Amino acid sequence: MTPDGPRTITAAAELIRRGDLTPSELLEQCLARIDRYEPRVKAWVVVDRDGAREQAERLTTELKAGTNRGPLHGIPVGIKDIIDVFDLPTGCGSKLWANSVARQDATCVSRLRQAGAVIVGKTVTTAFAFLDPPPTRNPWNLERTPGGSSSGSAAAVACGMCLGALGTQTGGSLTRPASFCGVYSLKPTWSRVSVNGVLPFSTTLDHVGVMANCVRDLAILIEPIAGHDPDDSSASWRPVSDCVSRIDESLKRTAEQSRDDWLPRPGYVHTASFFAETVAPEVAEFMDRIDRDLKSLAHSDAVVRRSVLPAGFADIHRHHRTIMAVEAAEVHGRRLARHPDDYPPRIRELIEEGQRVPATEFRAARLARDRLDEDMTSFHQLEPLLTPATVSAAPAADTTGSPWCNVPWSFLGVPTVSLPLGWSADGLPLAVQLVGAQWAEDSLLTRAALVEHVFRLDGAFEPRPLPLD
Amino acid sequence: MTPDGPRTITAAAELIRRGDLTPSELLEQCLARIDRYEPRVKAWVVVDRDGAREQAERLTTELKAGTNRGPLHGIPVGIKDIIDVFDLPTGCGSKLWANSVARQDATCVSRLRQAGAVIVGKTVTTAFAFLDPPPTRNPWNLERTPGGSSSGSAAAVACGMCLGALGTQTGGSLTRPASFCGVYSLKPTWSRVSVNGVLPFSTTLDHVGVMANCVRDLAILIEPIAGHDPDDSSASWRPVSDCVSRIDESLKRTAEQSRDDWLPRPGYVHTASFFAETVAPEVAEFMDRIDRDLKSLAHSDAVVRRSVLPAGFADIHRHHRTIMAVEAAEVHGRRLARHPDDYPPRIRELIEEGQRVPATEFRAARLARDRLDEDMTSFHQLEPLLTPATVSAAPAADTTGSPWCNVPWSFLGVPTVSLPLGWSADGLPLAVQLVGAQWAEDSLLTRAALVEHVFRLDGAFEPRPLPLD
Numbered sequence: 026m027t028p029d030g031p032r033t034i035t036a037a038a039e040l041i042r043r044g045d046l047t048p049s050e051l052l053e054q055c056l057a058r059i060d061r062y063e064p065r066v067k068a069w070v071v072v073d074r075d076g077a078r079e080q081a082e083r084l085t086t087e088l089k090a091g092t093n094r095g096p097l098h099g100i101p102v103g104i105k106d107i108i109d110v111f112d113l114p115t116g117c118g119s120k121l122w123a124n125s126v127a128r129q130d131a132t133c134v135s136r137l138r139q140a141g142a143v144i145v146g147k148t149v150t151t152a153f154a155f156l157d158p159p160p161t162r163n164p165w166n167l168e169r170t171p172g173g174s175s176s177g178s179a180a181a182v183a184c185g186m187c188l189g190a191l192g193t194q195t196g197g198s199l200t201r202p203a204s205f206c207g208v209y210s211l212k213p214t215w216s217r218v219s220v221n222g223v224l225p226f227s228t229t230l231d232h233v234g235v236m237a238n239c240v241r242d243l244a245i246l247i248e249p250i251a252g253h254d255p256d257d258s259s260a261s262w263r264p265v266s267d268c269v270s271r272i273d274e275s276l277k278r279t280a281e282q283s284r285d286d287w288l289p290r291p292g293y294v295h296t297a298s299f300f301a302e303t304v305a306p307e308v309a310e311f312m313d314r315i316d317r318d319l320k321s322l323a324h325s326d327a328v329v330r331r332s333v334l335p336a337g338f339a340d341i342h343r344h345h346r347t348i349m350a351v352e353a354a355e356v357h358g359r360r361l362a363r364h365p366d367d368y369p370p371r372i373r374e375l376i377e378e379g380q381r382v383p384a385t386e387f388r389a390a391r392l393a394r395d396r397l398d399e400d401m402t403s404f405h406q407l408e409p410l411l412t413p414a415t416v417s418a419a420p421a422a423d424t425t426g427s428p429w430c431n432v433p434w435s436f437l438g439v440p441t442v443s444l445p446l447g448w449s450a451d452g453l454p455l456a457v458q459l460v461g462a463q464w465a466e467d468s469l470l471t472r473a474a475l476v477e478h479v480f481r482l483d484g485a486f487e488p489r490p491l492p493l494d
Numbered sequence: 495m496t497p498d499g500p501r502t503i504t505a506a507a508e509l510i511r512r513g514d515l516t517p518s519e520l521l522e523q524c525l526a527r528i529d530r531y532e533p534r535v536k537a538w539v540v541v542d543r544d545g546a547r548e549q550a551e552r553l554t555t556e557l558k559a560g561t562n563r564g565p566l567h568g569i570p571v572g573i574k575d576i577i578d579v580f581d582l583p584t585g586c587g588s589k590l591w592a593n594s595v596a597r598q599d600a601t602c603v604s605r606l607r608q609a610g611a612v613i614v615g616k617t618v619t620t621a622f623a624f625l626d627p628p629p630t631r632n633p634w635n636l637e638r639t640p641g642g643s644s645s646g647s648a649a650a651v652a653c654g655m656c657l658g659a660l661g662t663q664t665g666g667s668l669t670r671p672a673s674f675c676g677v678y679s680l681k682p683t684w685s686r687v688s689v690n691g692v693l694p695f696s697t698t699l700d701h702v703g704v705m706a707n708c709v710r711d712l713a714i715l716i717e718p719i720a721g722h723d724p725d726d727s728s729a730s731w732r733p734v735s736d737c738v739s740r741i742d743e744s745l746k747r748t749a750e751q752s753r754d755d756w757l758p759r760p761g762y763v764h765t766a767s768f769f770a771e772t773v774a775p776e777v778a779e780f781m782d783r784i785d786r787d788l789k790s791l792a793h794s795d796a797v798v799r800r801s802v803l804p805a806g807f808a809d810i811h812r813h814h815r816t817i818m819a820v821e822a823a824e825v826h827g828r829r830l831a832r833h834p835d836d837y838p839p840r841i842r843e844l845i846e847e848g849q850r851v852p853a854t855e856f857r858a859a860r861l862a863r864d865r866l867d868e869d870m871t872s873f874h875q876l877e878p879l880l881t882p883a884t885v886s887a888a889p890a891a892d893t894t895g896s897p898w899c900n901v902p903w904s905f906l907g908v909p910t911v912s913l914p915l916g917w918s919a920d921g922l923p924l925a926v927q928l929v930g931a932q933w934a935e936d937s938l939l940t941r942a943a944l945v946e947h948v949f950r951l952d953g954a955f956e957p958r959p960l961p962l963d
Contacts, residue, residue: 076832111828111829112828112829112832112833114594121595122595122597124593124594125583125593125594125595125597126590126591126594128591128594128693224597255727256725258724359580359581360580360581363545363581364581
């Protein structure tokens with residue numbers, strides 16, 4: 026145990042399992058970090074100290090009685106403030122909803138509790154989960170944005186204020202803040218996690234996902250919350266199972282076999298073909314370095330294949346905007362008319378735009394998605410894709426940055442994992458985004474865990490301490 | 495049209511249909527009555543004047559364009575404040591929830607809107623819909639209780655502040671306030687109306703129901719809200735249909751046939767056998783008078799049959815309390831521990847009692863209900879039952895009165911209709927409660943409409959003006 030306490034769920038769970046750490050002690054470590062960093066970072070809307078302490082005590086007592094609920098037993102987590110947590114307000118970044126107390130847990134929250142997680146509080150979201158900048162700051166540089174809309178979740182996990190967090194993504198709201206703040210994220214397949222008790226933004230594009238400080242932790246968080254929910258008829262019946270054990274087996278094999286056999290073989294979407302025109306030179310260089318490193322680590326040119334994305338990708342951002350605007354207008358139109366002052370400029374503009382979209386344009390966007398879905402199915406039979414996670418490192422705090430690199434995967438509903446694997450010239454995290462096939466979270470996470478492992482093992486990526494201390 | 499405007503949905507709908515009244519004019523009549531009576535009666539938590547005016551205007555415009563949604567088109571209704579209405583707080587009589595804005599309509603509210611109803615606002619409930627007295631006063635005597643827990647709904651309909659209202663009943667929370675305030679109520683079969691978006695109290699005993707100023711209006715209100723709801727897996731698939739037209743046909747036949755053929759033949763549960771020991775002498779006399787009147791109106795002794803209730807009835811109140819206490823503890827236990835000050839004495843005592851109930855006692859209560867269900871099935875093949883609606887007229891405002899006469903039917907989940915058919919010595923309304931078989935709302939309402947008709951026709955019941963003017 027480092028003096029400061031464990032920063033990953035994996036490490037904390039091991040200490041708890043061995044009896045070297047109690048849930049109450051772990052929570053106090055997190056609360057101490059909240060005391061230290063929160064005044065500058067502003068990651069939380071509500072920290073429920075009393076409630077969290079009570080949960081942690083109960084879980085500590087359970088352990089003493091011999092019950093361990095599994096790797097989330099006693100793990101402090103943060104919940105994005107558009108997701109209902111029993112007896113705390115669900116503010117959604119709205120002024121008028123600041124005191125709207127949730128009568129019950131969202132399904133994903135209730136399942137985290139059952140798995141033993143301690144709910145620390147509600148993390149800052151941008152207003153209604155769109156692009157308007159939140160009060161939260163990037164812990165790596167307080168002048169920069171943490172990204173959005175799951176701003177507080179990313180910043181809190183980066184600071185170790187909690188070891189995992191729930192967020193949501195409609196465009197790039199999980200991957201972008203995770204990447205800007207140097208933490209890991211999983212946006213699962215669309216409909217994999219119930220949205221019961223979650224404020225909708227764009228119903229056919231909304232995803233609930235998770236953030237943490239390593240890939241294995243993402244697997245630990247997704248397993249209990251995925252799968253069928255009688256309270257959300259759109260939620261898929263397919264659970265995510267055996268993901269953690271597959272990662273463990275796969276990492277174990279790395280110790281026994283030659284490297285060429287176990288190195289991940291992602292299909293690399295060459296930046297020149299799609300992403301390079303938009304990403305900053307620094308990110309293009311970062312991706313080239315990842316490319317080189319993967320080849321050199323694998324001792325083979327054949328490992329990384331370059332893929333060309335289907336032709337329909339050129340229209341993806343436009344179609345995504347169309348669907349998102351129309352569905353946001355559906356959710357918010359009536360309320361915007363009643364309370365225009367509760368809507369900051371960017372979300373207001375989106376809703377008004379959505380109210381003007383002709384139905385034919387909306388239907389064309391839906392059709393384009395169906396076609397691309399089919400193209401991607403065959404495309405993905407190859408390998409997971411390796412893409413940049415963001416167009417740049419975190420920009421200044423008057424925006425939340427661009428979701429450009431994430432929008433295609435939100436549009437298609439395919440799972441993505443982001444990993445912080447580099448540093449910008451001014452010391453901000455840079456991340457890659459691995460993209461899997463629909464429902465293939467297990468293989469995607471297993472490969473992501475291998476990438477993480479090999480980069481850390483070879484020193485190609487070195488973590489740095491937060492500059493806040 | 496009376497100078498004051500119509501007080502029933504039936505009358506208002508006819509005026510609207512003929513073009514003699516617009517939804518906007520009707521709403522202004524109701525708002526004027528709110529201005530006049532509300533400072534003394536305190537029926538409302540929120541009156542959404544702007545929102546209601548906007549809805550009424552839209553429905554007025556629709557009518558001008560030739561669209562009439564049916565008998566609820568433009569009808570002002572009130573919603574009990576444990577039922578979610580989009581963009582208004584759902585206070586539930588809780589101090590801490592006073593600003594908890596609902597993100598969407600409860601299913602029953604959304605269906606009323608689709609049917610053309612204008613949502614005027616939220617009506618006062620007792621705290622969490624139990625017995626602690628609310629601020630609302632009885633419009634027939636401001637020193638008396640309006641009853642509870644649907645206190646505001648009953649008082650508002652009695653004053654014509656709205657022409658119909660939604661309430662809920664777990665013990666006697668619809669029938670009692672309706673009877674005390676001199677309005678009509680329907681508690682439908684359990685699970686007939688979705689409880690999605692309604693604060694639960696006791697999940698296997700909670701019913702959503704309706705209040706209005708005549709039986710036919712109850713039918714108009716129940717038809718759109720009954721039936722399947724994908725968001726409430728416990729809601730029944732059985733809709734209520736053709737109820738209004740059956741009432742109309744049945745009343746039409748009364749004009750064509752001899753009275754003996756159409757007079758309702760309720761099975762009269764003689765007060766001596768079950769209710770007489772508990773009801774006030776005044777109520778016993780009232781029921782005897784109803785008995786005499788029914789016989790004399792029918793010109794026949796054979797019309798009213800006396801029934802003896804199944805033996806299990808003796809335990810019904812005890813078993814009901816057991817189930818209600820345990821389920822209330824389930825809903826509120828965790829929150830009571832966090833916020834004891836938000837719970838007034840009676841609901842607090844019930845929850846604490848529920849936390850102490852042994853499981854065997856709870857299961858015995860459930861078993862007793864299953865057995866009684868079977869007994870009642872054969873019993874009901876006879877006729878609807880005629881019973882007193884309350885043990886007395888409205889008592890002083892430091893209680894909400896006793897649900898004793900209503901608890902058996904809440905326990906069994908069978909439908910009831912209450913009709914104000916008399917006056918107490920001190921000028922308060924007295925009511926009867928007709929009890930039907932499960933799912934038999936249509937025949938129950940048809941018979942209730944005949945009873946109402948014949949009593950008014952023969953002058954056996956004379957309405958009186960509210961003493962507030």
